[in-house]
Amino acid sequence: EAGVTQFPSHSVIEKGQTVTLRCDPISGHDNLYWYRRVMGKEIKFLLHFVKESKQDESGMPNNRFLAERTGGTYSTLKVQPAELEDSGVYFCASSQETRTYEQYFGPGTRLTVT
């Protein structure tokens, strides 16, 4: 079974540019999550999809971040325009509807804004 995949693995952009990150969850997982880790800090929750619906977007930092999951399969996270403080590692995770809802993480996208 393929795990959670993310693309690209690294992205370097200039302040003010736009970047789109993609996440492909494990097949059959209705729940999809975005997290990020900025330098020296803990991993922080951004938002949670159930199928194509945003279940919880309480962690989204501001309206420069837009997440979509059309069709309930893969998801994209767009940052527009990017700021220096957006640099970090963006993780995607997915889970099934089980008792524990353990989340399976992708390898992350390292975003550097210069």
Place this chain on the structure above:
Amino acid sequence: GQNIDQPTEMTATEGAIVQINCTYQTSGFNGLFWYQQHAGEAPTFLSYNVLDGLEEKGRFSSFLSRSKGYSYLLLKELQMKDSASYLCAVRPYGGRRALTFGSGTRLQVQP
């Protein structure tokens, strides 16, 4: 608010036992997770506790005391490949599935 504390770094010897502690103060509680993360890789699920007590899974065990807001991860028969960061994460009460993570404990296993 949410606050999860764990030691920043630990060092242990190959073949030994190490215990990584995690204390939490969260606005609700619906389970505690431990993840292992090697540098540059995805966090991988290790264990889940929602009731008090010890959960054992091979060389790894995890303990939870809800009344004390405390958990630990116990690694036995340490191997060099166990050198990694260990992340403690809490899921709050209610329908929210979002995990709140601690900063992680970087474990270095020495020969």
